[in-house]
Amino acid sequence: MPGLEPTLTHYLLLAAALLVISLVGIIANRRNVLVLLMAVELVLLSANLNFVAFSAYYNDLSGQVMAMFVLATVAVESAVGLALLILLFRRRGNIAIQTLDVMKG
Amino acid sequence: MTFSLIPLLPELTLLAALSLILLMVALYPSQDGTAAYRLTQLALWVALLALWLTQDIEEPQLIMNGMLLRSTSTLLMQSAALLALSLALLYGRASLIRQKLWQPETFMLFLCSTLGVLAVIGAYHFVPLFVGLELMALPLYAMVALRKDDALSIEAGLKYFFLGALASGFMLYGISLVYGATGSLGLLAIAHLAEGFGSSNTLLLLGLIFIVAGLAFKLSAVPFHMWAPDVYRGAPTLVTLFISTVPKLAVVVLLLRLMSGPLSSLLTEWQTMLALLAVLSMIVGAVVAIAQPNLKRMLAYSTIGHMGYLLLGALVGNTDGSSAAMFYILTYALSNLVAFGVLLSMNETSDGDSKNADGKITLSRGSDLEDFRGLYQRSPIRAVLMTLAMLSLAGVPPLLGFYGKFAVIAVALINGFVWLSIIAILTSVIAAFYYLRVVRLMLFSSRSEGEGEGEILPAIGVIPRTVLTLNGLALLALGLFPSVLLDTTAQALAWTFGLL
Numbered sequence: 001m002p003g004l005e006p007t008l009t010h011y012l013l014l015a016a017a018l019l020v021i022s023l024v025g026i027i028a029n030r031r032n033v034l035v036l037l038m039a040v041e042l043v044l045l046s047a048n049l050n051f052v053a054f055s056a057y058y059n060d061l062s063g064q065v066m067a068m069f070v071l072a073t074v075a076v077e078s079a080v081g082l083a084l085l086i087l088l089f090r091r092r093g094n095i096a097i098q099t100l101d102v103m104k105g
Numbered sequence: 106m107t108f109s110l111i112p113l114l115p116e117l118t119l120l121a122a123l124s125l126i127l128l129m130v131a132l133y134p135s136q137d138g139t140a141a142y143r144l145t146q147l148a149l150w151v152a153l154l155a156l157w158l159t160q161d162i163e164e165p166q167l168i169m170n171g172m173l174l175r176s177t178s179t180l181l182m183q184s185a186a187l188l189a190l191s192l193a194l195l196y197g198r199a200s201l202i203r204q205k206l207w208q209p210e211t212f213m214l215f216l217c218s219t220l221g222v223l224a225v226i227g228a229y230h231f232v233p234l235f236v237g238l239e240l241m242a243l244p245l246y247a248m249v250a251l252r253k254d255d256a257l258s259i260e261a262g263l264k265y266f267f268l269g270a271l272a273s274g275f276m277l278y279g280i281s282l283v284y285g286a287t288g289s290l291g292l293l294a295i296a297h298l299a300e301g302f303g304s305s306n307t308l309l310l311l312g313l314i315f316i317v318a319g320l321a322f323k324l325s326a327v328p329f330h331m332w333a334p335d336v337y338r339g340a341p342t343l344v345t346l347f348i349s350t351v352p353k354l355a356v357v358v359l360l361l362r363l364m365s366g367p368l369s370s371l372l373t374e375w376q377t378m379l380a381l382l383a384v385l386s387m388i389v390g391a392v393v394a395i396a397q398p399n400l401k402r403m404l405a406y407s408t409i410g411h412m413g414y415l416l417l418g419a420l421v422g423n424t425d426g427s428s429a430a431m432f433y434i435l436t437y438a439l440s441n442l443v444a445f446g447v448l449l450s451m452n453e454t455s456d457g458d459s460k461n462a463d464g465k466i467t468l469s470r471g472s473d474l475e476d477f478r479g480l481y482q483r484s485p486i487r488a489v490l491m492t493l494a495m496l497s498l499a500g501v502p503p504l505l506g507f508y509g510k511f512a513v514i515a516v517a518l519i520n521g522f523v524w525l526s527i528i529a530i531l532t533s534v535i536a537a538f539y540y541l542r543v544v545r546l547m548l549f550s551s552r553s554e555g556e557g558e559g560e561i562l563p564a565i566g567v568i569p570r571t572v573l574t575l576n577g578l579a580l581l582a583l584g585l586f587p588s589v590l591l592d593t594t595a596q597a598l599a600w601t602f603g604l605l
Contacts, residue, residue, distance in 0.1 A: 012285075019278060026271065036267055043274030050281035058288040066232055066290060070277060073239040077270055080246050084266055087250060087259045 011053035018046035033088070033095045037081045044074050112168045112175055114155035115183065116227075119220045122148030123213060130209045141209035142198065145216055149191045152223075156183055167229055171291055174229040177597040178431070179358070186222045186354050189438055190215060190347065192576065195569050196446040197343030203563065204341055206251055214251075215347065218244040225355040231280050231290040234359070238276065241352055242269050242323075248347070249340040261339025268322065268332045276319030282312030283368070295367035302370050313371050316363065317378050323356040324412045325405075327385035334397075337405035342472065345401060346445035349408050350438045357434045360419055361427045372422050379420035384528055386413030391532040395539045400448060401472045403539060404441075407498055410536055411437050417529055418513035421520045428598040429512040432591055436497070436509035440580055444494035446573045447487050448472060450565050477543060479551040484562050486570070488547040490577040497580045499540035500533050505580045508587040 025039030048067045055063025089095050110117065126141045157180070165176030194215065201207050221241030228234035246269060250262025284290055286308035287298040302309050322329040337345045364375050390410020397403040415437070418430035451472070481488035497506035510533055518526045565573070583590050 015281075022274075026267075033263070040267060040270040040274065043271060044277055047274065047277040047281045050278065050285060054281065054285040054288070057285075060288055062232075062290045063284055066235070066284070069232055069236055073236065073243075076243055077239070077273075080243050081266055081270070084246065084250055084259065084263050087253055088263060091254070091256050091259055 008053055008057045011049060015046045015049040015053070018042055018049065022046065030097060033085060033097055036097070037078065037085070040081070041074055041078055044070060044077070048074075112159050112173075114159050115152040115187075116220060116223050118148050118152040118155055119216055119223070123216045123220065126209050126213045126216070130213075136209065138201070138207040138209055138211060141212040142194065142207075145194060145212040146191060148216065149187050149219075153184055153187045153191075156180060156187070167293070171293060172230045172233050173224075173227040175227065179226050181594065181597045182226045182354050182358050182431070183223050185435060185438065186219060186226065186351050189350050189354070189442060190219050192442055192572065193343060193346050193350070193445070195572055196442070197346065197449045198569065199563060199566065200341075200343055200449045204252060206341060206343075211248075211251065214244040214248045218242075218248070218347070219351060222351055222355040226358045228359075229292050229362075231284070231292070234292075235277060235280060237355075238323075238359075239273060241355060242273060245269070245344075245348060245352065248344045249336055251341055251344060255339075257339040258341065261336045265332055265336045272319045272322035272329070275315045275322075279312045279315030279317075279319060282308050282315065286312060292362070292367045296369070299367060299370050309368070310371065310374060313368055313374060314378070316368075317375070317382075320356060320360050320363075321382050324353065324360070324416075325409055326382040326412045326416060327389045327409060330386070330389065330409045333409060334402045334405040337401045337408075338399060338472075342401065342445065342449050345404075346441070346449070349404070349445070350441050353408075353412075354434060354438065357415065357419070357430060361430060364419065364422060365427060369422075376420050376422060379416045380522070380525060383413045383416035383420060383525065386410060386416065387529055387532040388413075391535040394536065397539075398475075399473050400477065400543070403474070403543075404444065407536070407540075408441075410532065411498070413532070414510060414513050414529060417517050417522070417525055420525075421516055421522070423520070424598055425516050426520070428595045429516040431598065432512050432594040433509040435590060435594065436505045436583075439576070439583075440494050440497040440504075440506050443490055443573065443577045443580060444498065446569075446576065447491040447494065450487060450563065450569075450573075451476060452563060474543065474546060477547050480547040482551060486574070487562070490573060491547060492544050493577045493580050495540040495543050497584070499537040501537070502584070503581070504584040505587065505590075507584065508591065512591065 019042075022039040022042035025042070026036060029035050029039065048070050051063040051067045051070070055061065055067070085095055122144050126144060129136065129140060160175060160180050165174065167174055194212075201211060218241050221237050221239070221244075224233055224237030225241055228237050246262055246266040249265050250259050252258035280290075283295065286302070286306055287295045289295050289298055299306075299309060318329065322332075325333040336348065340348065364372075368375070386409050390406050390408075390413055394403050394406035394410070397406060411433075415430050415433045418426050418433055420426070421429075477491070480491070493504065497504040500506045500510040510529075514526050514529050517529070
C-alpha cells in the first residue's frame with residue numbers, strides 16, 4: 001500500500017522512543033538491578049536500529065557491519081554485568097539497588 | 106589489495122601475551138601470578154620496542170584500509186600508555202600480593218584493557234574506535250570488582266558498570282547520528298562530507314551532543330563525574346591508578362581527534378560545551394576535594410579538576426591547544442604515577458566487608474589522610490616522593506605540573522578565553538590548599554602518643570623503590586627543563602598535519 005510503508009523517519013522515531021524508554025527505565029527504576037541492566041542494553045540497541053535504518057537509507061553496507069560489531073559488544077557487556085550481579089548476590093543475598101549505598105558518592 | 110601486518114606488531118604482541126596467559130591458566134589452573142606478571146612486563150616492553158621500530162616517523166599514514174592511523178602523536182601516546190602500565194604494575198606488585206590478587210587473571214584484564222587503549226589511540230574509523238572503547242572499558246568494570254569478597258569493590262564495580270555502559274550507549278547513539286548525517290563511518294570521509302555543515306544540520310549537532318556526553322563521562326568531567334569518587338575509593342589501588350591514567354590518555358586523543366578532524370565544522374558548539382564542562386570540573390574538583398577525608402577520594406576530585414584544565418586547552422581547537430592538552434595529560438599521568446606509587450606502598454587492609462556488631466559495613470583503612478600523619482618520621486622517602494607528587498599536581502613551580510597548567514592557561518589566554526583562564530587560575534589556587542594539606546600532614550605533624558604503635562609499613566623492593574624515586578625526580582628534572590617534553594609534544598603534533 002503506498003503511503004503506509006515505513007520511511008526513515010519512522011525508524012528514527014522508533015529508535016528515539018527506545019532510547020527514551022531505556023532512560024526512563026534507568027531513572028524511574030528504584031528496585032531491581034536486573035531491570036537496570038536491561039535498560040542499559042536497550043540504549044545500545046536503539047543506536048543499533050539507527051545504524052541499520054541509515055544503512056538501508058544510504059544503501060551503504062558499513063552501517064550494517066557496525067551493527068554486527070555492536071551486537072557482539074552488547075553480548076559481552078551483558079556477560080560482564082551479569083557476572084557483577086552474581087558477585088553482588090553472593091555477597092549481599094539480594095540485588096536491590098538500595099544496598100548499593102555504603103559509599104555515598 | 107595487499108596489506109602487511111607489520112605495523113600492527115605492538116597490538117599483536119599484547120594479543121599474543123593475552124592468549125598465552127589464557128592458555129597457561131587453562132593448562133595450569135593453580136598457578137600464581139608470577140609467570141603472568143613477567144610475561145606482561147615482557148610483552149609491554151616488546152610492544153614498546155615494536156612501536157618505535159615499525160614506525161615511519163615523518164609521515165602520518167593510514168593503515169589497514171584507512172582503519173588505523175600511525176603518526177607521531179599516536180606513537181607518543183601509545184608509548185605513554187604502555188610505559189604507564191609497566192610502571193603501574195611494578196609499583197603495584199607488592200600490593201597485589203598483599204591483597205591476594207596475585208593471579209594470572211589480573212594481568213589478563215590489564216593487558217586486555219591496554220589493547221583497547223592502543224586501538225582507540227590509533228582508530229581512524231568508527232568501527233575500531235567503538236570496539237576499542239568497549240575493549241578498554243569492559244575489563245575495567247571487572248577490574249574494579251576484582252576483590253570478590255569485598256563489598257566496597259563490588260559496589261564500585263556495579264556503579265562503574267552501569268554508568269559506563271550508559272556512556273557507551275550515548276557515545277554509540279551519537280556515532281549513529283553522525284553516520285546518519287554523513288553516510289560514512291570513516292573519520293577521513295566524514296571530515297570531507299561534513300565540511301560544509303554548520304549547526305543547522307540537526308542530526309550532526311545531536312550526534313555531537315551525545316558524543317560529548319559519552320566522552321565527558323569517560324574523562325570524569327562534571328556533571329558526568331558521579332562515579333569517580335566511589336570507583337576510586339572502592340577499587341583496588343592499582344586499578345585506581347590504571348583508571349586514572351591509561352584510559353584517560355586514549356580518551357584525550359579521541360576527543361582531540363574528533364574535534365580537529367571529522368566534527369571540526371561545529372567548532373563553536375564544541376567550544377560552548379567544553380567550556381561548560383571545563384568550568385564546572387575545575388570548580389567542583391577544587392572545592393569538593395577539600396572535604397574528603399580519604400586520599401583516594403581526594404585524588405578522584407583532583408582528577409576531575411585536572412580534566413577541567415585539560416578541557417581548557419582542548420577547547421581552543423587549534424594545534425597549539427591540542428598540544429597543550431596532550432602535554433597536560435602527560436604531566437598529569439607522570440605525577441599521578443608517583444602519588445599512587447607511594448599510596449600503593451602503604452598498608453591497605455582489605456576489611457571493607459567486615460561487618461560491625463550492628464551489621465553496618467565499615468570502610469577499610471590505609472588510604473585515609475590520617476594514615477599519612479607524620480609519615481616523614483616513619484618513612485622519609487615515601488614522604489618526600491609524595492610531597493613531590495602533590496606539589497606537581499598542585500602546579501607549584503618548578504615541578505612539571507606547573508608547566509602543564511602554564512601551557513593550557515597560556516594557550517587559552519592567547520586565544521581570547523580570558524574569563525576561563527581567570528577561573529582556572531583561581532581554582533588552581535583553591536586546589537593547592539588541599540594538596541598542601543597532605544604535605545603538611547606528612548612533614549610537619551606527628552602522631553599522638555601511642556597511636557598506630559607497632560604498625561610497620563611494608564618494605565618496598567629495591568627495583569620499585571629505585572624506579573619510583575627516578576619517577577619522582579623526573580617530575581623535578583622535567584620541571585627544571587620543561588622544553589624537553591613540551592617540544593616533543595608540540596613536534597609530535599606539528600608533524601601530523603591535521604591528521605591527529
